[in-house]
Every structure is written in C-alpha cells, then in structure tokens.
Amino acid sequence: MRSSTLAILSAASVLTAAAAINAPSERHAMHSSFLDSQHLWGIRGGETSSSSSPLQGSSAHDAAAASSAAKNERLTTSKKSQSSLQSPTSKILDSVHAGGASPEDTAFIGSANSNALQRKAQKARVENAITQQRDVTENNIRSPSSEVPLSVATNQQSLAESVEALVGQRKELEMENKRSSEQPQPPQEEHNNVNTTPTKKGPLKILFLSSDTGGGHRASAEALANQFQRLYPGTTYDLLDIWSDIDSSWPYNSIKNYYKSMSASPWKWRTLYHVSNTAVYAKFADLHSYYMNEGMIREKIEEYNPDVVVSVHPTMNYIPLFSIRKIADKYDKEIPFFTVVTDFGSGHCTWFNKDVDRMYLASEPIKKIAQKRGGVPDEKIVMSGLPIRYDFAAQADAMGDRTTEEGKAHQKKIREELNIDPSKRMILVMGGGEGVGSLSSIVNELYAKLRTQGVDATICVVCGRNEQLKNDLETRCWDTVVSQSLNSYASLKSRVVTKLLTPHASRSRRIQAALDRAAAKAAKGKDVAEVPGNVDVIPLGFVQNMAAYMVAADVLVSKAGPGTIAEAAAVGLPIMVTSHLPGQEAGNVDIVLDGGFGDYCEDPETIALELACWLQDSQLLDVMSNKARIVGHPHAAEEIAKDIGDTTHEVMEKNMK
Numbered sequence: 127m128r129s130s131t132l133a134i135l136s137a138a139s140v141l142t143a144a145a146a147i148n149a150p151s152e153r154h155a156m157h158s159s160f161l162d163s164q165h166l167w168g169i170r171g172g173e174t175s176s177s178s179s180p181l182q183g184s185s186a187h188d189a190a191a192a193s194s195a196a197k198n199e200r201l202t203t204s205k206k207s208q209s210s211l212q213s214p215t216s217k218i219l220d221s222v223h224a225g226g227a228s229p230e231d232t233a234f235i236g237s238a239n240s241n242a243l244q245r246k247a248q249k250a251r252v253e254n255a256i257t258q259q260r261d262v263t264e265n266n267i268r269s270p271s272s273e274v275p276l277s278v279a280t281n282q283q284s285l286a287e288s289v290e291a292l293v294g295q296r297k298e299l300e301m302e303n304k305r306s307s308e309q310p311q312p313p314q315e316e317h318n319n320v321n322t323t324p325t326k327k328g329p330l331k332i333l334f335l336s337s338d339t340g341g342g343h344r345a346s347a348e349a350l351a352n353q354f355q356r357l358y359p360g361t362t363y364d365l366l367d368i369w370s371d372i373d374s375s376w377p378y379n380s381i382k383n384y385y386k387s388m389s390a391s392p393w394k395w396r397t398l399y400h401v402s403n404t405a406v407y408a409k410f411a412d413l414h415s416y417y418m419n420e421g422m423i424r425e426k427i428e429e430y431n432p433d434v435v436v437s438v439h440p441t442m443n444y445i446p447l448f449s450i451r452k453i454a455d456k457y458d459k460e461i462p463f464f465t466v467v468t469d470f471g472s473g474h475c476t477w478f479n480k481d482v483d484r485m486y487l488a489s490e491p492i493k494k495i496a497q498k499r500g501g502v503p504d505e506k507i508v509m510s511g512l513p514i515r516y517d518f519a520a521q522a523d524a525m526g527d528r529t530t531e532e533g534k535a536h537q538k539k540i541r542e543e544l545n546i547d548p549s550k551r552m553i554l555v556m557g558g559g560e561g562v563g564s565l566s567s568i569v570n571e572l573y574a575k576l577r578t579q580g581v582d583a584t585i586c587v588v589c590g591r592n593e594q595l596k597n598d599l600e601t602r603c604w605d606t607v608v609s610q611s612l613n614s615y616a617s618l619k620s621r622v623v624t625k626l627l628t629p630h631a632s633r634s635r636r637i638q639a640a641l642d643r644a645a646a647k648a649a650k651g652k653d654v655a656e657v658p659g660n661v662d663v664i665p666l667g668f669v670q671n672m673a674a675y676m677v678a679a680d681v682l683v684s685k686a687g688p689g690t691i692a693e694a695a696a697v698g699l700p701i702m703v704t705s706h707l708p709g710q711e712a713g714n715v716d717i718v719l720d721g722g723f724g725d726y727c728e729d730p731e732t733i734a735l736e737l738a739c740w741l742q743d744s745q746l747l748d749v750m751s752n753k754a755r756i757v758g759h760p761h762a763a764e765e766i767a768k769d770i771g772d773t774t775h776e777v778m779e780k781n782m783k
Contacts, residue, residue, distance in 0.1 A: 327775045329360030333432035335442040337367045339385040342689040346438045346468045346763075349513045353767035356516075364430055368442055372422040378415065381441070392708055399474070399709030405499075408475050412444045424449035434774040437465045443479040459781040464770050467492060470512055470688035471713025475499045480506070484773070486766050488512040488692065488759070491713055510766050511759020512692035517673040521697055522760035525677055528698045529748040541678045550660070551583040551741045554679035556690065557590065564730060566595060568683060568704065571734035573604055573661050574611030579738050580655025584662045586679070588669050599665040611731075634722040640746050644739040673697070680747060681737055686714040686726075695758030700724050700740065700750035702733055723754035 332354055334347040347365055354361045369378040377384070388395045401407060427435070427449050435450055437443050447463050454461045466486045467477050473492050478485070478500025486508045487493050493509065496502045525536040541548040553572060557565045569587055576583045589596040632638075669675060672693065676682065682694045686706035691714055694701045701724035703715050718724040727733050740746060 327358060327771070329362065330354060330358050330771060330774055331431065331433045332361065332363040333427065333430045333435045334363060334365045335368060335435065335437040335446055336365055336439045337369060337441070338382055339439070342468050342687060343438050345515070345689055346466060346513045347436075349515050349763040350436065350438075350466065350767050350770075352516055353513075353763045354771060357764075357767055358771050364432075366426065366430065368419070368423045368426065368446060372419065372426050374419050374422065378419060389707060396708035403475050403709070405475065411476075415445050416448065420445050420449060424452055428453050432461065433778060434770060435461060435463045436770065437463070437482075438468050440469075440474045440476045443477060443482065447479060447481060460777050462770075462774055462777050466510075466513060466766060467496075468512065468688060469710045469713070470691055471715070471717040472710055473713075474710060478502055482506065484508060484769070486510040486513075486769075488688070488762075489717060491716070508766075508769065510769075511762030512688060513763035513766055514689060514693050514696060514760070515673065516763065517671070518676075518693050518696045519760040519764065521673045521677050522758070525697065527755070528677075528751050533698075537677055540674050544674060544678055546584055546586070546664075546678055547662070549582070550662075551581060551681075552679045553583060553585050553737060553741075554588070554675055554682050555585060556588045556682065556684040557592075564704070565589070566598070567730040568733055569599065569663060570607045571611060571730040572683075572737065573663060574608045575731075575734040575738045576741070577608055577659045577661045578611070578655065579659060579742070580657055581659040581738055581741050582661070583659065583741065584664060586664045586666055586675060588666050588672075588675075590668055593667075596665045596667060599663055602663075604661075604663070633719060633725045636722065636746065636749055637725055637740075640739055640743050641736060644735070681740055683733065683737070686711045686718075688714050691718060692758070692762075695721075695723065695754045696760035698751040698755040698758065700747060700754060702727065702737060704728060704733060717757065721753055721757045723750045723757065 332351070334351070336343040336347050338344060344365070351361075351363045354363065368374075369381050388398055402411070423445055427446065435446065437446065443465050450461050450463050462483045464484050464486070465477065465479065465482045467473055467488065469477070469492060470488050471491050473495055475495075478496045480500055480502045484506055485496065485502055487496060488509075488511050490509075493507060496507060497504075521540075525533050527533050528537060538548040541552065546552060555565060555569060555572070565587060569585060572585055576585075587595075587599060589599070633641075666675075676694060676697050676699050679699055682690075682699050682701045683704060684690050684694075684701060686703045688711070691701060691703075701718055703718055703724060703726045705728060706712055706715055706726075715726045719726060725736060727736065740750075
C-alpha cells in the first residue's frame, strides 16, 4: 500500500470534479455507496443525495426551482463528502484495513504509477460525463412538445456549453498524457505489475492446515488470511491442526511438545531432522499416519466444508490431500489444494507433494529441492516469495528505497513516532517470540563496543515474553559492562581455514573488505574514540508493530527464522544472523550470505565488533540495503492470495455446471 494521504486526495478530487461538471445525482449515490464499504478500505464515505433531475418539472417555474435545488444539494453533498474524506479511519500500519478508496486509488496499487493512474481515472470520468451530458441534451431536443419552456431551453444551452468544456478538458488530458509518456519512467517493481485490487468475485471459505511448531507457520497463514479478506470481502477462514485437533494416537498427538523439547537441543533436532528427511522414512510415515489417522482427518475436514484448502506446514501435505480427494469424490465436486512453503532457503522433503494443485516457493534453492526431492513439475511451481504481514508491504511502499532522501525522511518520521532518537544509529536485537538465545551477552558486547568506538546508537532489544531479561536490562549497570569487555579484532579477518570448515557460504567481499579495514585500524591503536559513544538500551516486550521497528532500524540482529529474514529484506534492512536450527534454517543463513545483505556469527564479541564497523560505514549499509530489497517480496501474501482466490473461483464455477 502507498501513503494514505494520496488516497484521501485522490478520492476528494473525484468528488470535486463530479460536482463541477454537474453530474446527475445518481452518480453521488453510487460513489457514496462504494465509499460506505469503509470496513474494508478504512476510508469513511460521504452522504448521498436522491433528488430528481431538474428537467422533469411540469412548468418553467418548477423546472427552474428543481434545477436550483439540485445544484445546491450536489454542492452540499460534495462538500460533505470531501469533509468526511479528510478523516481516514485507518493508518498505514493497520495490517488489515489499510487501503485506497477505490481500485483506481494509487494507495492501492503503488505510487510509482500514481500520476498516470490519476490522469487515467480523471480521463475516464471526463469521458463518462461527456456521454451523460450529450444524452441529456439529445433527449431534451427530441422532446415531442412543440413549446419548450424558457428554463428548459436555458438548461439545454448550458448543457451544450458543458459538453464543449468537457471536450476541451479531454484534449488537455490527452496532451498531458502524451507529454508524460515522453518522460523517462523509474523502473517498476514486479509486484506493481500484478493486479491485486479487490475483486468483484464472491467470498471464499478457506481452511488452513498448520501447527504451532514455531511461530512462522501461523504467521504465514494469518498474513494470507488478511489478504483473502481484503481481496474477497466476506471471506471466512479456519486453521486446523490435523494432529492436535483430532483424537490421534501417539506420536502424532505429541508433535508440538516434541518440537519444543527438540528445538531446545540442537543436536537432538539435527539428528531427528536428517533421519526423517529421507524418502524411506517419509514413505513409512505417510503409510503409518494414513492407517492411523486418515479417517479422522477426513471427517474433521468435511465438517468445515471448505472451498479451498491451503497447507502451510510440512507434515500436512500428503494425508490431507488424500482426504480432500475422497471428499471431492463423495460430493462430486472439486476442492483445490495448495501448498505455501514457509521455509526460505531449504526445506524438509515432506513439503513437496507433486499432486497438489499449486505450490508457492520463496527462493531458487528451495525450488531445486522441490523438483529433485518431490518431482514437482514447473507448471505447478510459483515463485512468490514468503508471505509476510501486510504492514510490511505498507511500510515498504511508503519508505521505498531507504538509502534515498525520501526513504531517510520516512525512517526519521517512524523513529520519532517510536520515541527513538533520529540522530543516532539504531540496532534492533531479536530472539524470537520467547526472547531466547544469547541476547544478554550480545547486548552487553554491543553496548561496550559502540561506546568505546564513539558510535552514538540506540539498541532496541525485543525480549518477547522473557520478562526476566527485560527487567534485567532495565536495571543493568552498564559501566561495569564496559569495563569487562574485551577487544579482539582477529576474528574479523578472513581465514581460508574458516571458509573450508564452515557449512555455510562466506560473507560478501564488500563486507569482508570493511572488516579488514577495521582490523587494520585497530592494530594501529585507533579503535578507541576520544569521546565515548552515547548509547541507549531500550528493552521491549512482545512487539506488535514490528514493521515500524524494522523501518526505524539500521541493522537487525536475529536468529535465522525464515519469516524474520523475509520481513527484513522486504524493508531493505541488513541483518546479522546469530543462530539457526540445524536442518531447514541452515539454508536461510545462505540466503543472507549469498544475497550480500548480512553475515552469520555466533560469538557475541565478534558480532559487536562487526556491527560497530557496519554502523561507521554508511556506504556499506547502503549497498547491503539495496541487496536486501532484491531478495525481499513485500507483496508476496497479496499475490499468493490473489492467485489462489482466482483459481478457486474458476473451480467453483466448474462445480456449478
């Protein structure tokens, strides 16, 4: 979404033009009816008018009086509509209700095309007005009455003059369009070429298959659900955990508990992941779960009676698909089944079922896995990016390129709204919803290194539900932290042995060059500033407006969660990855390293030294930000929902025949 200010101005100009060209009152009623859908677009509509045409009077006096009354009422309606539009009911951070007032609105499609879209919409209104004015004029001229009242004749002359004026206005618009087309246009992002405006198609009943084994699956389902409800008003959805929501047997009824236990122990998780990520194990698991649970799963899905099923979990792509096909045969109708893979760089083999109707992937590495391990054909694969919350798309559109003056101005505005000093650098440190990881040690080293090197910065720490960490950071003695910190720059240097031993890709040459310069500077004793840096630490709890904090940040420090990396890339934010789960998250680290918009490091001291280097190199941050935007897909959820929704409607139409 683009800025809501553009949406207000665009809608207000429509109403002003309608009043100025004496459009019939029915157009006001129609426009007001569209604006009354403020529950979807977040813009309050104006009042309507239902007066009759002034040309329908039985006498000259009545016709003149009716004409005057209608004109006054149209002007009043226009003013009321414009006044109401000055108070939008949603802001840019609203993850559901943000949007434009109409499909023509640039807040809906993108500001890169805003001027062209406004001219196109204005020209369409002018053409419509010309047609209506001519129709009214011709009807009056062809009146069978031999005596035409003076007031009606005057109106006919006025209408003819209005037509001439509108024709002139149309010519001016055509000239303006011609001049605009001759000017060079900025390159458009791919999502601007996708029609993601609300459709006129009916609502859908959607069933998501997921489980709370990590927060990313549910977050992706909710991001998609919000877009379905925005694009197809009236849509309803449910989220079904096929293992927990049925009376399943062991081990299926304990999957969530096992996940929490295994993910807390990396070596256990690594063993489980790699043993299960084989064709033999996957086949055995499918057969066993089919025998033990398929009947219960089918009954549960049948209770929902969905129009479409969308899986966002790796263990819910085989047995549920069998159940859906049986339900479809029972009721003699087709029910489409889609898989949205919520892993970024790599994924478990159970994700990839070649029999699904369509599969949505986020990267080329995971596409190769889908084709090699699952045999998924090209025609069923859609490279969409990872679905993320809508407020990231809104912020990405509003900010644009954060390295430009406009992007920096938007970042400053967001920092002021969050009560963060806009004159300092800002680091956002995250450890997941539970606030896990070595956050405390990382924050200590960051504070010490930034202060020692004279970098003014704010460190925002997302503690999640970890209240103990939040309270500890609020009462910590930071002078003691500085005195206990070490300064070893050897870890920043590039080593051939390290490259050979690491299972991940290497950091980019541009980042390594900056680190080599920092190490050389430290070797000369120039790593300690004469004036200590002014560093603030702001502990945060569970953050709801994460998009705003990522826009405000200069660097993100986080584990290798696929959703977090996708969100950071969407707003062009460089990232330092500090940990990952063995298996599926290892590929996410390579996405960051190969993309050149971050690095991977587990040692808190080295993390702090490298980030201090980044923050003192504005050119390096700009390069990393631009590379992050290449990887980011802020409108992925929007595009996936549109594709699934349109395909489902086609299937529903076939079922009706």
